[in-house]
Amino acid sequence: MHSSTIFHLTNGGTSVVVDSTTAGLPAILYWGSALEETGSLDDFAAVSRPQRVSGGLDSPPRLTLVPQESFGWQGTPGITGHRDGGAHFARFATTTISASGTEFRFTAEDPHSGLGLEGSLVLTDAGLFRQRVQLTNVGDTPYEVSSILAVFPVPSTAGEILDTTGRHLRERSPQRHTLTTGTYRRESRRGRPGLDATLLLAAGEAAFGFESGMVHAVHSAWSGNHQLLVERTPSGETFIAAGELLLSQEIVLQPGDSYAAPDALGSWGNGLNELSQRFHQEQRSRPSHPQRDRPVTLNTWEAVYFDHNLQRLTQLADRAAAVGIERFVLDDGWFKGRRDDTAGLGDWFVDDNVWPDGLAPIIDHVRTLGMEFGLWFEPEMVNPDSDLARLHPDWILQADGRLPPSARQQQALNLAIPEAWEYLLDRMDSILSGHDIAYIKWDHNRDLVEAAGAISGVPEVHRNVTALYRLLDELKRRHPGLEIESCASGGGRVDLEILARTDRIWTSDCIDPLERLVIQKYTGLLVAPELMGMHIGGPVSHSTHRAHSLPLRASTAVFGHYGVEWDISELEEQESADLAAWIAVHKEWRSLLHSGRVVHADQPDPAMDVRGTVAGDGSAALYAYTLTASSASYPPGRIRFPGLDPTALYTIAPAAAALNHPGAGQSPLDWYQAALRGTPAVLSGRLLGSVGVQAPVLFPEQSILIEVRRTSARKDPS
Known part of the structure; x- marks a missing residue:
């Protein structure tokens, strides 16, 4: 057993105070700016304990690390699940505690429910507050996990909520709400975070802004279904909680098995500028963070779409090199049967009708010009009109023997099937091994609907996300130095766990600079600018049909991972010179832009x-x-x-x-x-x-x- 102790964690300008004397599990008493003079922590704990009130329980419940109804908690519980219809109400008691100045760990058990719990709280050097929770089935029969949430208390002064919503071509649109008693919940059931997802759920003082107003926010580092909520209880506790949104039967723990909930990360600040800087600093401290200058990139999608013609593409590459482009990316349309978006997905073989000599001529030309070469894939998807779908219809996620509603004329593969996973690894590895390719644009162009195994009928979102992570990890292991962009209909899959395996995100399919000002501003609350693809579009936006000058288009994009999404092959001499000058400006400031404070x-x-x-x-x-x-x-x-x-x-x-x-x-x-x-x-x-x-x-x-x-x-x- 543990001794009654109050723990003070501090790092990166942040403090967290944990009270381990509470019934059941420890509780967080404080999370915010670093405490220099705390006085007696025991006294702090004593003055923080709730008072018994009329109409309430004899022992007032606490907001613990994993709140439990079995101790009287009547807000959103931290864990739900069951064992064959029973054991609904876990009652964990802390068994061990270990702590340092920056980390607090605990274990807990519920012998009656046959469950064990492990948790850790860590303050990173950037001042981020990371929570991890893992549940283990120590019983003799299967246990189904319904939900596990990491809980972050926020100050009682919080009176306003900020989150974002959106759609294709307009991600990260901010919305604000008054924080009142009750629960405000955001969920993604799209198989990815989604175009309407909120990267951060923030609660702060009324009218907090970027420069002032105390605000706390939490992010769920998970690339599938997730849930975020902010809640104020009638007894006055206010907290943000985050976790994976689990579908029925997705996590059924056999005896001895464990489920690790996604990392939840919290930041705070006097204004959103300070809050976001902690996330940026954390990303830049990762060993996997890009260390070299971010190459200025030209992507061919809005330049040629599916019209893959070697002469046209070499002309585009020539002009790209002349204006200072450093990476040339061939987008959708290079593989077997892919003349439009109705067919071919899944058949990852170079189309010899379009490329009779393979991709070598365009790759060699690009490399001779001194640029890197990149290639587009959408590995997780398949067109029903493809050899792959005809050979392996059971590899398609589906329920009850019927295909889900289609999107962009495509369905999703079940990467949790080992043979499907191996096929994708083999085809991508073969293309990468046979060509000088430095970069993959990895797309994911639809939400998942009825994402179940064709044979089992069980939802497979969770297992597909973990299979995706393994696929990315293995490709990077086999091809050191390979860079990968996470694109999902634009900004539909943006989270810190996908960014642990990729090198940038495509912020949005919309490159209209007015739309991008908002999209980039609120995506940047979480993502450092060097990891955000920001491109100069053509004079008329393909998505909004608005016309804008080059200075507006270029200055809007200059702060991020710079690029061009525009057919520049036939620019007039002055236009070409102006574009080259803007690229030179970015290169002049690039090292500052990709290391400084936004x-x-x-x-x-x-x-x-x-x-x-x-x-x-x-x-x-x-x-x-x-x-x-x-x-x-x-x-x-x-x-x-x-x-x-x-x-x-x-x-x-x-x-x-x-x-x-x-x-x-x-x-x-x-x-x-x-x-x-x-x-x-x-x-x-x-x-x-x-x-x-x-x-x-x-x-x-x-x-x-x-x-x-x-x-x-x-x-x-x-």
Whole structure:
């Protein structure tokens, strides 16, 4: 047994206080900014215990790490399941505890239910709070797990919820709600996180923003069905919980088997800028995180679609190399029978009708030009009109002997079938081994519906996700240095567990810069910019049919993993030169953009968007100011530049002035014109962050880049 002890974990500017004296399992008393002077932790625990009240239980229940009804908890339980219709109410008691300054571990048992529990709480160097829970069947008969949730308490001051919803071509659309008593739940039943998924469920002070307001958020690191909820009980506890959403019979533990719930990760901050930086810092600390410059990428999809013609593609590659592209990716349409999206998926053999000499001619040409070559796959999917489907109809996920409703004329393979998994590994390995391919664009273009085994009839989402992880891991093991992009109808599969195995996500199939401003802003709450594909589309967006200038399209994409999704093979000379100049600007700033702190300014005018990246040492920053619509004020107000060292002095100037809107206004603007003359204004980081400068007058849907650099110069006090 354990002794009654209060534990204080601290790391990365975060503290967590755990009380192990509670009945059943330990409870988290505090999660937030680092506590330097705590006083007596025993006293802190004593003043945190709930009071018995009329109409309540004799022993008031606690919000423990895994809340249990057997101890009186009447909110959402932390674990549900049953053993052949019985043992519904587990009653775990802690058996062992171990702790260090950054980690707390416990085990617990319920002999009556025949269950064992293990859990860990870890504070990472970035200050993220990670929880892991594992359940083991120590009984003699099978036990079905229905749900396991990791629970994160949030302060009682939280009064507002932020999450995101969306659809194809408009992922990560923010929505806010008042946090009231009761439960607000978000679920994905799509077999992937989904286009409407919320990456983070956040609860914070009313009207919290990017720069201010205490806010806590939780992410579920899982690439399949999941659940996130925020709950406030009538007794005053407020918490966020996260876990996998399990379908009936997906997890049936045989005696001795265990189920490890997905990692749940929490972050906090005084504003969303600080909260998201913890996630970015954590990603950058991974051994698998890309260490070299992110290659500027051209993807051929919107350039040629299914029209794979060697002459046209070599012409596109020539122009790509000339403007500074570093990676050339051949998208959908290269494999057997694939002339449109109605056939061929699953038949991963080079189509000799389109490529009579194989892929070698285009790959060799691309490599001769000094670019890497990438190739598109959609391994988890199959068209009914394919040799694979005709040979192995039982490999298709389906229920009751019928195919589910189709999407994009395709169905999903059951990767949990060993033979199907081996087939995909063999075909992809063969293509990669036979060609100089540095990169895979890995797509997943439909939600899963009735995702059951054709023979068993049992839902197979969980086993397909774990099979996907094994497939990715094995391909990376066999092909060291291979980079993989996670694409799922755009941003339909974005989570930290898929990113543990891939090197970037395709943020959205929509490249309209106005849509992308919002999509990238809220995807970036979780994902570091160097892991987010941000491409320059053509002059007219294929998804919205809006027309935009190159400066807007290019500046919107410049902060992320830069690329081009546009047929540039026949650009006029000036257009080509302008595109090359924008790519050069990205390369000039790339190391800062992919290592610095991402910031967004809370501008009172919603038409004025200010975002940027600040170097880790505060020495320089690049910001974009975009006017998304006409402003209510004319001229517009000031724009501020958050994230700078308040005690340092900085120069402020347009970045690559020739690329910005000519004149950047209808009349001269002092600080802008001074910078063009070579005598930029010098202001403190405090003034730039809190007061700002007069914004240039732009027409709607225009953008300029502004560079800020630390200087030792001081202005003449006269």
